[in-house]
Amino acid sequence: MYTPDKSNFRQFLNDFHSQIDAGKKLSDTAAITIDTDRVNNIVYFGMGGSAIAGDLLKDTLFRQLKVPMSIHRTYHAPAYTNKNSLVIACSYSGNTEEVLSAMKDIKDSGAQVIVISSGGQLSKNALEKNDPVISLPAGYPPRMALGFMFFSLYHTLGRNGLVEEYQEDLSSLSLFVKEEIAKHDATRHSGHILAFELAKTMHHHIPVLYSSSPFLQTISRRWQNQLHENGKVLAFRNVLPEMNHNEIVGWEMELPCMENLMAVFLENENPMPRIKMRITHTIEVIKKSGVPLIEVYSSGETVFEKVFSLIVLGDWVSYYIALLNKKDPMHIANIDYLKQQLAQAN
Incomplete structure (x- = not known):
């Protein structure tokens, strides 16, 4: 039955619980300080698996997040992005063109920015602007790096006081998820x-x-x-x-x-x-x-x-x-094809 899994995709499923603790360590390493006194809203840019982390934060913290949060899967930033916004730009690869485009829109907004990525142009741009970066480990399909993204952001927002009833210790959750896996x-x-x-x-x-x-x-x-x-x-x-x-x-x-x-x-x-x-x-x-x-x-x-x-x-x-279906779960041929065609058009 496992023959189609030529990429050993199962390893990502079995290791997911480890991303809960790793997410906290990523947040600790980044050590981001947010000026919460001037944060009136959170504007989150992301696509695909990188956007899901933002969706889940907004949902699970529905009764705990102290400011409104909006998720944007598009090339543009909303007009209300300003100096009182916290912008979170999430792209696992760092090269997601929609996120890079939206970030150009907010360059003169005065918003605080947090970048979360494994590298690419997004991280490079952030370093040039001295914007803080949560650096993700490389080598994962973006959709399987959800835990790194979600929990690093959860701890970053929580320790900065933007989450009520913030839980720093999620070891019991990690054990629970391991048992579920x-x-x-x-x-x-x-x-x-x-x-x-x-x-x-x-x-x-x-x-x-x-x-x-x-x-x-x-x-x-x-x-x-x-x-x-x-x-x-x-x-x-x-x-x-x-x-x-x-x-x-x-x-x-x-x-x-x-x-x-x-x-x-x-x-x-x-x-x-x-x-x-x-x-x-x-x-x-x-x-x-x-x-x-x-x-x-x-x-x-x-x-x-x-x-x-x-x-x-x-x-x-x-x-x-x-x-x-006798398919390798790792392969995303149609997405790869589309990216190639778009790259050629550039």
């Missing part, structure tokens, strides 16, 4: 492997993924992106309660293509009562369409545990789907 690795765990069973169930279907805001909002996006890049399959997603105001009507569609879909609900067992009611009745509506549906629940007690249990599970599901 072991559950899904079929080479280390015998018996029922949830990630593999889900992959087999979802195989040959187009997943329509749903999660709920605010804390799990980005989970469906993370699963979608990992299924795209690792599994080489199409996937679609939305968030409750928003989809109850539009997309839910789309499940009335009567076309042969519906038989190819599978609805996947990524849930917390104890959401707020109104969200729980919405999930229940939304599932009733989708089941009427005849589309198969599965519910996937988080593990753990804390927000971090619930979020990262589903991230770990989704990463493993996408890995097993790649193997079932």
